[in-house]
Structures are given as structure tokens and as C-alpha cells.
Amino acid sequence: MNNRRISIIFCGGCNPRINRGQIAAQVQNMLMESGYQVGYNSLDVDFVIYISGCTAGCALKYNHSKLPAAVIAASSIDAVTIDEAKLVTEVTKRVRGYFE
Amino acid sequence: MALKTAQQYEESLRKLNFKVYLQGELVKSPVDHPMIRPSMNSVKMTYELAQDPQYADLMTATSHLTGKKVNRFCHLHQSTDDLVKKVKMQRLLGQKTAACFQRCVGMDAVNAVDSTTFEMDQKLGTKYHDRFNKFLLKMQEEDWTVDGAMTDPKGDRGLSPSKQVDPDLFVHVVEKREDGIVVSGAKAHQTGAINSHWILVMPTISMTKEDADYAVSFCAPADAEGIFYIYGRQSCDTRKLEGGDIDVGNKQFGGHEALMVFDNVFIPWENVFMCGESEFSGMLVERFAGYHRQSYGGCKVGVGDVLIGAAATAAEFNGAAKASHVKDKLIEMMHLNETLYACGIACSAEGHKTASGNYIIDLLLANVCKQNVTRFPYEIARLAEDIAGGLMVTMPSEKDLRHPEIGKVVEKYFRGVASVSTENRMRILRLIENITLGTAAVGYRTESMHGAGSPQAQRIMIARQGNLDKKKELAKAIAGIK
Numbered sequence: 001m002n003n004r005r006i007s008i009i010f011c012g013g014c015n016p017r018i019n020r021g022q023i024a025a026q027v028q029n030m031l032m033e034s035g036y037q038v039g040y041n042s043l044d045v046d047f048v049i050y051i052s053g054c055t056a057g058c059a060l061k062y063n064h065s066k067l068p069a070a071v072i073a074a075s076s077i078d079a080v081t082i083d084e085a086k087l088v089t090e091v092t093k094r095v096r097g098y099f100e
Numbered sequence: 101m102a103l104k105t106a107q108q109y110e111e112s113l114r115k116l117n118f119k120v121y122l123q124g125e126l127v128k129s130p131v132d133h134p135m136i137r138p139s140m141n142s143v144k145m146t147y148e149l150a151q152d153p154q155y156a157d158l159m160t161a162t163s164h165l166t167g168k169k170v171n172r173f174c175h176l177h178q179s180t181d182d183l184v185k186k187v188k189m190q191r192l193l194g195q196k197t198a199a200c201f202q203r204c205v206g207m208d209a210v211n212a213v214d215s216t217t218f219e220m221d222q223k224l225g226t227k228y229h230d231r232f233n234k235f236l237l238k239m240q241e242e243d244w245t246v247d248g249a250m251t252d253p254k255g256d257r258g259l260s261p262s263k264q265v266d267p268d269l270f271v272h273v274v275e276k277r278e279d280g281i282v283v284s285g286a287k288a289h290q291t292g293a294i295n296s297h298w299i300l301v302m303p304t305i306s307m308t309k310e311d312a313d314y315a316v317s318f319c320a321p322a323d324a325e326g327i328f329y330i331y332g333r334q335s336c337d338t339r340k341l342e343g344g345d346i347d348v349g350n351k352q353f354g355g356h357e358a359l360m361v362f363d364n365v366f367i368p369w370e371n372v373f374m375c376g377e378s379e380f381s382g383m384l385v386e387r388f389a390g391y392h393r394q395s396y397g398g399c400k401v402g403v404g405d406v407l408i409g410a411a412a413t414a415a416e417f418n419g420a421a422k423a424s425h426v427k428d429k430l431i432e433m434m435h436l437n438e439t440l441y442a443c444g445i446a447c448s449a450e451g452h453k454t455a456s457g458n459y460i461i462d463l464l465l466a467n468v469c470k471q472n473v474t475r476f477p478y479e480i481a482r483l484a485e486d487i488a489g490g491l492m493v494t495m496p497s498e499k500d501l502r503h504p505e506i507g508k509v510v511e512k513y514f515r516g517v518a519s520v521s522t523e524n525r526m527r528i529l530r531l532i533e534n535i536t537l538g539t540a541a542v543g544y545r546t547e548s549m550h551g552a553g554s555p556q557a558q559r560i561m562i563a564r565q566g567n568l569d570k571k572k573e574l575a576k577a578i579a580g581i582k
């Protein structure tokens with residue numbers, strides 16, 4: 001346990017281009033294996049992972065915070081297009097890169 | 101000077117050394133040519149309204165480079181609010197000019213080139229984005245009108261650039277030098293080219309490695325050595341040479357397109373933003389087209405507002421305004437027009453930040469917007485012609501109206517309701533004619549069809565972005581299919 005608290009915040013999911021639930025579950029597993037605490041839809045944490053199903057990016061738009069964050073919106077992380085299959089490893093890399 | 105006045109804009113054009121051919125003759129002073137001047141007046145309006153406090157919120161923005169107030173046409177969108185305001189500004193200008201005000205192409209081009217050069221530099225280690233920012237800074241400081249030059253003549257549509265019989269059918273690099281490149285070719289249909297200070301050239305299609313010489317983007321002064329223009333004809337254009345003010349329909353405003361020819365033009369490296377990076381040509385085309393497809397959800401709606409107003413006025417002047425079918429047709433026109441606007445606003449509200457920091461529209465919704473634009477103005481125009489009556493195309497000329505003898509006959513037989521003069525009835529019918537099949541129809545109809553890409557180009561994007569697999573999943577879940 002490294003006491004770092006991560007929150008995954010979702011958009012509403014009206015027309016997703018990616019499987020948000022599956023991505024979140026895989027990210028959660030990978031991070032928990034490394035001792036992170038991972039919860040959902042909270043801003044009382046050390047780092048936020050926003051997951052939006054499309055580029056409109058509603059997860060971030062409606063839950064803006066000053067917390068350090070990584071933003072998934074459709075097949076992109078922090079506005080850079082990326083293969084959907086690589087989203088999970090890329091985003092966990094960002095979290096680790098921030099803390100480790 | 102972050103904001104030019106309308107007068108300063110006109111004066112700045114006079115200083116340029118344009119080489120423009122119109123009807124087989126070299127034009128001495130484009131600004132003063134009666135066929136060109138109305139189009140200049142439309143661009144001038146983008147400067148005039150920026151000075152007016154009533155319109156400043158839409159017409160101006162704060163530069164992310166300097167923090168200074170700039171004309172929105174020189175701005176990189178910094179939020180979805182900026183994208184929304186862009187569409188509202190375009191509607192406003194369409195209403196004020198009832199014509200194509202030309203300056204959007206450059207705005208859409210700079211926004212597309214900004215994010216593409218940034219991502220290109222990130223991936224390939226090139227140095228284009230810094231160069232581009234220097235150009236943008238100057239554009240903002242000088243309040244330049246910039247022509248967005250994408251469409252090549254393209255020759256045989258079935259062949260790629262490098263397979264064309266004549267290599268000049270797509271703009272291409274003919275020589276790479278230590279200090280820059282030399283380009284040849286042409287760009288067709290260039291909106292507002294002769295009212296622009298600079299041009300920003302982009303490739304017209306997604307290129308492969310073998311077309312690397314054609315994957316080129318650069319900026320150049322619009323009057324650079326080696327660039328010349330052949331002015332495009334418009335339906336009824338020579339009415340502008342007749343001197344009257346009724347038959348032209350819209351005396352003050354218009355739009356223009358021209359063929360822009362590059363005859364071995366030298367471009368210094370600091371003005372080159374892509375040179376051979378074919379893998380990024382598709383991104384640039386897609387982004388420019390996306391922004392420009394959004395634009396039409398504003399400008400065409402503004403012109404539509406004028407056309408609907410003209411049709412309603414004609415109905416009153418004809419004495420038919422109370423007829424239920426006429427009222428219903430006007431409702432249908434407004435419904436169609438506001439549907440176009442709704443798509444323009446929607447693709448803006450759903451926009452997002454790019455890696456470079458500027459904002460881009462939602463591509464799917466922008467393509468839906470433009471696909472509607474390829475249809476609805478035609479239906480609005482059809483309904484306007486229905487309401488106007490046949491006189492809009494069979495009326496005698498202004499000279500007949502003013503004639504000492506037959507003028508009385510024209511007055512008598514072309515009057516509608518007694519309370520409205522024949523002259524005013526002729527004026528409103530000529531305006532409808534102008535927008536539906538005169539000079540302004542270039543912008544309101546055929547540009548709605550082909551500008552920013554022909555209808556099929558949007559359908560390809562809708563197919564790509566439409567999320568069909570997800571829709572199948574939804575249906576299968578409801579139907580209980582495992």
C-alpha cells in the first residue's frame with residue numbers, strides 16, 4: 001500500500017467510442033497491484049483519471065479540478081491520439097510517472 | 101496595431117501589388133473595380149464590426165500569444181465558447197452582408213495548421229510550429245486577412261498527384277534550396293484571394309510517400325513575385341458594370357473566387373509549415389475541413405436569415421402574406437435554417453482541446469452540419485422562389501423603371517399591394533434573385549454544395565465517425581441477442 005489515492009471519473013456515457021467500464025477496471029487492477037487506492041467519481045484524492053467515451057470530454061468538462069490528472073477521451077490521452085488497446089498501459093504509466 | 105479600422109483595411113489592400121486578370125484584362129486597381137469592390141466591402145465589414153462595441157464580444161477575442169485584443173478571424177480558439185462564438189459571428193456577418201465575407205477560410209486554416217504542425221513536430225522532431233507561431237503573431241498584430249488555399253485543380257480525379265499528366269495540377273515543390281523552396285501549380289476556387297494580405301497553402305488530399313513533393317504547406321504574401329490570379333465569373337456579374345442599384349440585388353456586398361497560380365514562387369524556410377511529411381497531410385486536410393464544415397453552420401444561416409426576411413417581405417408586397425401556405429412555407433424555411441445553426445452550435449459545444457492547446461470541433465457533428473448545408477439552402481431557396489413569384493426572373497430592368505415613358509407602364513403593371521411602391525417590390529425581388537440565382541448564389545447554393553468538400557466527403561467522415569458498432573451492440577442488447 002503506497003497510500004496514493006486515485007479517482008476514476010467518468011463522463012455520462014451517452015455515445016462512447018471506447019469501452020469505458022472495461023478500461024477503468026483494467027486500470028484499477030493494474031494500479032491496485034502496485035499499491036494504489038483506486039476509487040470512483042471523487043475529487044478528494046491525489047490524482048484523477050478522467051475517462052470520457054468521446055472527444056467531447058464531458059468527464060473533465062463537468063468535473064474540473066486543479067488536481068493532477070490524466071485525461072482519456074475516446075482513443076486519446078491528454079489530447080494525443082493513441083490506439084485504444086494502449087490506453088490502459090499508457091494511462092497507468094502516466095500515474096506512475098507522476099508519483100514514482 | 102492589433103485591430104485595423106475598415107478604412108485602414110481598404111488602404112492596406114491598395115498598397116499590394118496584385119496581378120489579377122478579369123475578363124481577359126489585367127486589373128489596375130482591384131479595390132476600385134466595380135465587379136470586385138462589393139466583395140471587398142464584405143471583408144471590410146469584418147473590420148468595421150470589430151470596432152463596434154455592440155458586436156465586440158463576437159468579433160474580437162483575446163490572443164493567447166500576446167493577451168491583446170485581436171479580430172476573432174485571427175484567433176486560435178481557446179475554448180468551446182470560442183468555437184460557439186465563431187459560429188455566432190459568422191451568422192452575424194451573413195446577416196449584415198447577405199454574401200460570403202470570405203475571411204473564415206484563413207481562420208479555419210490557421211487553426212488547423214496550428215495543431216497539425218505541433219503534432220508533427222512532436223512526432224518527427226521538425227520545427228514547424230514555432231515558425232507558424234511567428235506567422236500567426238504577425239497576422240494578429242497586422243490584422244491580416246488570410247486566404248486559406250487548399251483546393252488544387254486536381255486534373256483527373258481518378259489519379260493521385262504524382263500520376264497526373266501535368267505535375268502542376270497539384271501545388272508542389274519544384275526545388276529545395278538552402279534558403280527555402282520553390283513551388284509551382286495552382287489553387288482553384290480561392291475565396292477572397294484578392295481581398296487577402298497573405299495566403300496559407302495546405303495540401304488538398306491525404307498523400308502517400310510517393311506524393312511527398314505535393315505534401316506542402318506554406319504562407320506567402322498574396323502579391324508575392326510569381327503569384328497571379330484569374331478572377332472567377334459569377335452569374336449576372338456584369339450587372340455590376342451597369343451602374344444602377346436595383347438589378348444587382350445587393351449593391352454593396354458580394355463574394356469572389358479566383359484561380360491562384362504559382363509560377364515558380366520562392367518560399368523562404370521560415371514560411372514553410374510542411375514539406376514532404378505526407379503522413380500528416382491527411383490530418384491537416386481533415387482538421388481544416390472540419391473547421392470549415394462548422395463555419396457553414398454560421399455564415400449560410402446568416403444569409404438564410406436575409407433570404408427568409410426577403411421572402412416574407414415579398415409575400416407582404418405581393419398581398420399574399422396572410423395565406424396559410426405562405427406562413428407555413430416561411431415556418432419551414434426558418435426550421436431548416438435553425439437546424440443548420442443547431443448543428444453549427446452543437447459541433448462547437450462538443451469541441452475539444454488539441455495537443456497544441458487550441459480547440460477543435462466535434463468532427464462527426466461538423467460533418468453532419470455540412471451535409472445538411474449541402475441540402476437545406478437549396479430547399480430554402482426553392483421556397484423563397486415559390487413565395488416570390490415568377491416576376492423575380494421576368495421583371496424589366498431598372499433602366500425601364502426609370503425611363504420617362506415606359507417607366508409609367510412598369511410602375512403600373514408591376515405593382516403589388518397599393519401601399520408599396522413598384523420600386524420597392526422590384527428591390528426585394530431582385531434581392532431574392534441575387535441570393536438564389538445571381539452573384540450571391542455562388543455562395544449560398546454551389547458553395548453550400550462543394551465548399552469544404554462535396555457531399556460524399558462528409559458521408560465518408562460520417563461513416564468513419566458514426567459509431568455503428570456501438571449502435572449494433574445496443575440493438576442486440578435490447579433484442580436479447582447474445
Ligand SMILES: Cc1cc2nc3c(=O)[nH]c(=O)nc-3n(C[C@H](O)[C@H](O)[C@H](O)COP(=O)(O)OP(=O)(O)OC[C@H]3O[C@@H](n4cnc5c(N)ncnc54)[C@H](O)[C@@H]3O)c2cc1C
Nearest residue numbers: 205249250251257289290291546547550551552553554556
Ligand atoms: C464557391 C466556392 C468557394 C470555395 N472556396 C474555397 C476556398 O476558399 N479555398 C479552397 O481551398 N477551396 C475552396 N473551394 C473548393 C471546394 O473545397 C471544392 O469545390 C470541393 O472540395 C470539391 O472539389 P471540386 O470543386 O474540384 O469538385 P470535384 O472534386 O470535381 O467533385 C465533383 C464530383 O465528383 C466527385 N468526385 C471527385 N473526385 C472523386 C473521386 N476520386 N472518387 C469519387 N468521386 C469523386 C465528388 O464527390 C463530386 O460529386 C470552394 C468551392 C466553391 C464552389
